[in-house]
Amino acid sequence: MKDLRPIIWDDENNQLILIDQRKLPHKLEYFTCKTYEDVAYTIKDMVVRGAPAIGVSAAYGMALAEIHGADIEKAYKTLKNTRPTAVNLFWALNRIMDAYDKGKSILEEAKKIHEEDIETCRKIGEIGEKLIDDGDTILTHCNAGALACSAYGTALSVIRFAFYNNKKIQVIADETRPRLQGAKLTAFELSYEGIPVKVIPDNMAGYLMSKGMIDKIIVGADRILSDYHVFNKIGTYSLAVLAKHHNVPFYVAAPYSTFDFESGVEDVVVEERGEEEVTYIDGVRIIPEGVGVYNYAFDCTPPELVTAIITEKDIIYPNE
Numbered sequence: 018m019k020d021l022r023p024i025i026w027d028d029e030n031n032q033l034i035l036i037d038q039r040k041l042p043h044k045l046e047y048f049t050c051k052t053y054e055d056v057a058y059t060i061k062d063m064v065v066r067g068a069p070a071i072g073v074s075a076a077y078g079m080a081l082a083e084i085h086g087a088d089i090e091k092a093y094k095t096l097k098n099t100r101p102t103a104v105n106l107f108w109a110l111n112r113i114m115d116a117y118d119k120g121k122s123i124l125e126e127a128k129k130i131h132e133e134d135i136e137t138c139r140k141i142g143e144i145g146e147k148l149i150d151d152g153d154t155i156l157t158h159c160n161a162g163a164l165a166c167s168a169y170g171t172a173l174s175v176i177r178f179a180f181y182n183n184k185k186i187q188v189i190a191d192e193t194r195p196r197l198q199g200a201k202l203t204a205f206e207l208s209y210e211g212i213p214v215k216v217i218p219d220n221m222a223g224y225l226m227s228k229g230m231i232d233k234i235i236v237g238a239d240r241i242l243s244d245y246h247v248f249n250k251i252g253t254y255s256l257a258v259l260a261k262h263h264n265v266p267f268y269v270a271a272p273y274s275t276f277d278f279e280s281g282v283e284d285v286v287v288e289e290r291g292e293e294e295v296t297y298i299d300g301v302r303i304i305p306e307g308v309g310v311y312n313y314a315f316d317c318t319p320p321e322l323v324t325a326i327i328t329e330k331d332i333i334y335p336n337e
C-alpha cells in the first residue's frame with residue numbers, strides 16, 4: 018500500500034507540513050505552516066481539506082499557538098471560524114481545549130489525534146471491505162481518501178482494503194464540481210496506487226446507474242447527525258436519490274469524530290464558498306460577467322437514502 022500522508026508534523030522545526038492539494042494532480046508540492054494563522058489559511062483556502070484532515074490540522078494549529086506563546090483563545094476562535102460544516106474541526110478543537118484546560122501539552126494531544134486518525138481510517142477500511150464484492154464497480158464522490166484524512170481515507174480506505182484483498186474492483190470517480198476533488202484528487206490518489214479508476218462528469222452518474230454499470234456507491238461525510246442525516250459534498254444527495262431509484266447500495270464511511278449528536282438538521286451551517294469557484298475553471302472564466310451563481314459546498318442526505326454507515330467500530334444500518 019503506497020502510504021500517502023498529507024499531514025506531517027516536523028518535530029525538529031516545530032512546523033506543520035501539508036500536501037498543497039490546490040496543486041494536484043500536476044504538482045506534488047508542500048505548504049509549511051509555522052503559525053496558527055498559517056494553518057487557518059490552509060484550511061480556508063483548501064490547501065488541506067476533508068473533515069478528518071481539517072480536524073488534525075487545526076489541532077496542530079493550536080499546538081503552534083502554544084509553542085509560540087500566542088493567545089490560545091484567539092487561536093481557537095480563528096481556527097474555529099475557518100469552515101463551518103465539517104464537525105471534525107470543532108471536535109478536534111474542543112478536545113484540544115479540554116486538554117489545555119487540564120494542563121496537558123497541546124502538541125502531545127494533537128499528536129494523539131493525528132495517530133488515532135490513522136488507525137481509525139485503517140479500521141474503517143478493514144470493516145467496510147466486507148461490503149465490497151469481487152468484480153464490483155464502485156462510484157465515489159469528491160475525495161474521501163488519504164488526502165482527506167491522515168492516511169488511508171474513509172470511503173477510499175474501504176476501496177483500498179478491497180483492492181488489497183484481491184477483489185477485482187473498478188472505481189468510478191465523478192469529477193465533483195466546482196472544486197473537482199474527484200477528478201483532481203481521487204483520480205490522482207487511486208492511480209498513484211495502481212487502483213483502477215475512471216473519471217466521469219457529475220451529470221453522467223445517473224446514466225451509468227440506468228445501464229446497470231454501478232454496483233455500489235461509497236462516499237465520505239463531513240457531519241452525521243444522531244438521526245443519521247449525512248452532510249457531505251454537494252452532489253451527494255443527488256447520487257443518493259439516484260441510487261434509491263436504481264436500487265444501488267449507498268454507503269457512507271466516516272469515523273465517530275464525524276458524528277454530531279447535538280445538532281438538528283436546521284442547526285447545521287452549510288458552507289457557501291466564493292463565486293469564483295463556479296465562475297472559473299483553472300483560472301479561465303466560463304460564466305458571463307454579471308451572471309450570478311450558487312456555490313453551496315455541501316448538501317444533506319436523509320437517512321432513508323442511506324444503506325449503511327461504516328465506522329471504525331461497526332456498520333450502522335439506519336433503516337433496519
Ligand SMILES: CSC[C@H]1O[C@H](OP(=O)(O)O)[C@H](O)[C@@H]1O
Binds near residue numbers: 238
Ligand atoms: C473523509 S471526509 C472527506 C469529505 O470532505 C470533503 O469536503 P471538502 O473537500 O470541501 O473538505 C467532502 O465532503 C468529502 O466527502
